[in-house]
Amino acid sequence: xxxxxILKMGNFLLVTIQVDMxxxxxxxxxxxxxxxxxxTHAHGVLIDISGLEIVDSFIGRIxxxxxxxxxxxxxxxxxxxxxxxxxxxxxxxxxxxxGIRTALNVEKGMALLRSSxxxxxxxxxxxxxxxxDDAED
Amino acid sequence: MSESKIPEIxxxxxxxxxxxxxxxxxNVNIRKGLIKEAELKEECREFLSLFRSAVGQGxxxxxxxxxxxxxxxxxxxxSRSRSQKGFTPAETAxxxxxxxxxxxxxxxxxxxxxxxxxxxxxxxTNLLDQLGLLTIEVYQKAREDVILRQQExxxxxxxxxxxxxxxxxxxxxxxxxxxARTQMMMESLLQKIVETGSEIAIIDITGVPTVDTLTAxxxxxxxxxxxxxxxxxxxxxxRPQIAQTIVYLGIDLTDIxxxxxxxxxxxxxxxxxxxxxxxxxxx
Numbered sequence: 086x087x088x089x090x091i092l093k094m095g096n097f098l099l100v101t102i103q104v105d106m107x108x109x110x111x112x113x114x115x116x117x118x119x120x121x122x123x124x125t126h127a128h129g130v131l132i133d134i135s136g137l138e139i140v141d142s143f144i145g146r147i148x149x150x151x152x153x154x155x156x157x158x159x160x161x162x163x164x165x166x167x168x169x170x171x172x173x174x175x176x177x178x179x180x181x182x183x184g185i186r187t188a189l190n191v192e193k194g195m196a197l198l199r200s201s202x203x204x205x206x207x208x209x210x211x212x213x214x215x216x217x218d219d220a221e222d
Numbered sequence: 223m224s225e226s227k228i229p230e231i232x233x234x235x236x237x238x239x240x241x242x243x244x245x246x247x248x249n250v251n252i253r254k255g256l257i258k259e260a261e262l263k264e265e266c267r268e269f270l271s272l273f274r275s276a277v278g279q280g281x282x283x284x285x286x287x288x289x290x291x292x293x294x295x296x297x298x299x300x301s302r303s304r305s306q307k308g309f310t311p312a313e314t315a316x317x318x319x320x321x322x323x324x325x326x327x328x329x330x331x332x333x334x335x336x337x338x339x340x341x342x343x344x345x346x347t348n349l350l351d352q353l354g355l356l357t358i359e360v361y362q363k364a365r366e367d368v369i370l371r372q373q374e375x376x377x378x379x380x381x382x383x384x385x386x387x388x389x390x391x392x393x394x395x396x397x398x399x400x401x402a403r404t405q406m407m408m409e410s411l412l413q414k415i416v417e418t419g420s421e422i423a424i425i426d427i428t429g430v431p432t433v434d435t436l437t438a439x440x441x442x443x444x445x446x447x448x449x450x451x452x453x454x455x456x457x458x459x460x461r462p463q464i465a466q467t468i469v470y471l472g473i474d475l476t477d478i479x480x481x482x483x484x485x486x487x488x489x490x491x492x493x494x495x496x497x498x499x500x501x502x503x504x505x
Binding site: 164165166167168169171172173175176177181182187188189190193194 | 408409412413415416419420421443446447448449450451452453
């Protein structure tokens with residue numbers, strides 16, 4: 086079955102959606118992502134939807150759910166690269182996705198994640214580095 | 223109904239009819255200078271030959287029939303060119319109607335039986351009326367096309383998105399906001415946000431005379447859509463009257479940064495980007 090790859094980048098998980106989403110795929114993504122967040126203790130999730138040209142109410146809701154689930158698991162979600170047509174559709178559907186952070190592109194999304202996690206993650210990164218150092222020794 | 227004599231008359235007197243008709247046209251209506259005489263004559267000749275061929279096929283009542291297709295086409299182009307040249311609809315239609323006079327004259331000469339004559343005249347007048355009305359219809363259609371095109375162009379002109387600074391866009395709105403305009407405005411703003419990668423957009427409504435609930439809703443939609451894409455929207459240029467209206471209408475703008483003037487909004491935008499403007503040292 087088709088899956089959307091979830092990449093780990095340091096403290097963050099990176100999801101780039103390159104294919105059109107259908108409902109099953111979205112559900113799978115939600116499951117996979119939830120699992121990966123708990124496995125990797127990620128503190129940020131970046132979802133790039135610049136490849137999506139159509140978003141229906143279901144996919145919109147799933148995006149909202151992902152953000153809320155991540156929040157529960159102590160991870161910030163940033164959705165980046167939404168196309169104008171998609172944004173208009175979502176607004177017309179009455180889905181303003183409150184609670185989801187957005188950015189124009191991956192670069193800005195990453196910056197946003199970093200700055201928002203700065204205080205909380207400084208400590209985490211520090212402990213991680215220590216752990217890495219220990220491992221090297 | 224017996225076989226119509228119209229095709230026969232047209233056949234026999236084509237040359238005469240043509241010369242009389244052009245004479246008639248020259249007398250009645252056509253303003254000199256708008257159209258060349260030779261051109262007019264050519265049009266008449268073409269009309270007449272097509273009229274003859276269509277009538278010859280026996281379709282004397284309905285100009286929607288296939289036999290009239292060429293005729294409809296030529297009238298179409300004549301009518302369109304008339305509307306462009308500045309003729310009035312009446313003048314355009316007279317081109318066809320004036321053909322009645324020479325035609326009826328010939329019919330009166332050729333047909334002795336009064337009942338037959340009246341029947342034939344009824345037939346011919348009906349036909350020519352239809353053709354004349356067709357020219358008016360096309361004329362009006364051509365005019366409407368022009369208006370429609372102008373409307374679209376006006377709409378596109380009226381929603382310019384301006385780049386104020388690296389990362390700051392402004393959208394000054396002038397005039398009333400209706401649904402179609404807001405839709406276009408929203409699309410062009412969002413598109414520009416993607417193109418320029420701007421994080422802040424200022425919608426300036428100084429030029430908007432009134433705000434009703436619908437307009438406010440449209441504005442809110444635009445702001446929400448921009449936010450979904452990762453850009454921040456501010457609204458500036460809210461006049462006192464409009465501010466009062468917004469409050470009376472119970473529109474909630476608490477989530478949106480609103481400023482009185484574009485300058486204020488611009489300043490906030492600069493601050494958010496971490497840019498500051500300092501006056502240069504006096505010399």
